[in-house]
Amino acid sequence: MPQKPRRIPMRKCVGCREMQPKGSLIRVVRSPQGEVSVDLSGKKAGRGAYCCCREDCFRKAIKQKQLEHALVTGLTEDVKEELIHIIKEIIATKESKA
Numbered sequence: 461m462p463q464k465p466r467r468i469p470m471r472k473c474v475g476c477r478e479m480q481p482k483g484s485l486i487r488v489v490r491s492p493q494g495e496v497s498v499d500l501s502g503k504k505a506g507r508g509a510y511c512c513c514r515e516d517c518f519r520k521a522i523k524q525k526q527l528e529h530a531l532v533t534g535l536t537e538d539v540k541e542e543l544i545h546i547i548k549e550i551i552a553t554k555e556s557k558a
């Protein structure tokens with residue numbers, strides 16, 4: 461049996477544009493219905509964008525419209541606020557576990 465090389469899937473952060481292991485990034489997904497949400501399972505259908513688990517990175521991605529560009533959709537202020545709120549909670553949860 462030939463051994464498959466173990467490759468860690470890498471994705472580019474939409475904020476700092478650095479390549480990071482997929483598992484350490486936060487996936488934001490736009491569903492086929494056009495709804496934008498944070499995908500913690502990594503399995504939601506739709507167009508996804510990845511960002512580091514850092515608030516400044518996420519804010520930058522939103523401010524510079526990189527997130528909108530990656531998701532190929534416009535984001536309302538409400539959606540942006542909500543996303544930042546969710547990201548903050550995720551970061552807080554991760555930090556409390558560390």
Ligand SMILES: [Zn+2]
Nearest residue numbers: 473476512517
């Ligand atoms: Zn980043």
